[in-house]
Amino acid sequence: MPLAPGSKQGTPLSSPPRKAVNPTKPKKTNDRLVAFFVILGLILVLLAGAEIDRRGWIGWDDFPNWISQIFTTPSIPPALARPSLATPTITPVPTPDPTLLQVVHTEWEKGGFDSIAIWHVTFFNRSDKPIGNIQYRTRYSAETGDKVDAGGVDALLGDNTIRKVIPPHQKRTIEINDGFLHHEAAKANFQVVSWEFVSKQ
Numbered sequence: 001m002p003l004a005p006g007s008k009q010g011t012p013l014s015s016p017p018r019k020a021v022n023p024t025k026p027k028k029t030n031d032r033l034v035a036f037f038v039i040l041g042l043i044l045v046l047l048a049g050a051e052i053d054r055r056g057w058i059g060w061d062d063f064p065n066w067i068s069q070i071f072t073t074p075s076i077p078p079a080l081a082r083p084s085l086a087t088p089t090i091t092p093v094p095t096p097d098p099t100l101l102q103v104v105h106t107e108w109e110k111g112g113f114d115s116i117a118i119w120h121v122t123f124f125n126r127s128d129k130p131i132g133n134i135q136y137r138t139r140y141s142a143e144t145g146d147k148v149d150a151g152g153v154d155a156l157l158g159d160n161t162i163r164k165v166i167p168p169h170q171k172r173t174i175e176i177n178d179g180f181l182h183h184e185a186a187k188a189n190f191q192v193v194s195w196e197f198v199s200k201q
Contacts, residue, residue: 132198
């Protein structure tokens with residue numbers, strides 16, 4: 001280690017003391033620079049307002065409103081507005097007259113060891129078009145009148161649609177297998193639910 005001039009041997013050369021730094025002392029900000037930009041901004045705003053007033057666009061009384069309009073979304077004229085994507089109106093198809101298909105006669109019996117309901121139904125087509133895809137509802141009750149089973153559209157299993165064609169202005173008797181039947185069924189009722197006009201091939 002180097003020795004200081006005139007010092008005794010063994011005395012080390014001391015370094016100059018460092019200036020202490022206060023870590024809590026905030027850095028100085030350039031207040032003059034900040035003030036300069038603030039004043040410059042105000043001057044630009046005043047000059048813009050004077051130019052607008054000179055050209056007759058707006059008056060000084062409307063200047064605050066003009067400033068607020070700058071930061072608001074401009075409204076779109078109705079002529080340029082995008083048309084609404086509303087759901088178009090759908091004209092319902094008129095439902096055919098339900099009386100065009102009449103049930104003339106019904107008869108039912110138990111088959112398959114009294115476990116299946118078999119119907120013999122006579123239909124009459126009063127329309128000028130063939131009718132098919134007939135959906136029906138059946139209700140079965142016991143001797144006491146209590147409901148014990150149901151078929152057709154109310155059946156739990158299967159699609160019991162009658163896919164037979166009834167010609168225009170004609171009668172036709174159709175045999176219908178209504179599926180499994182409750183063993184206590186003693187009375188039954190048959191009712192047409194819906195049907196469609198079809199084209200007979």
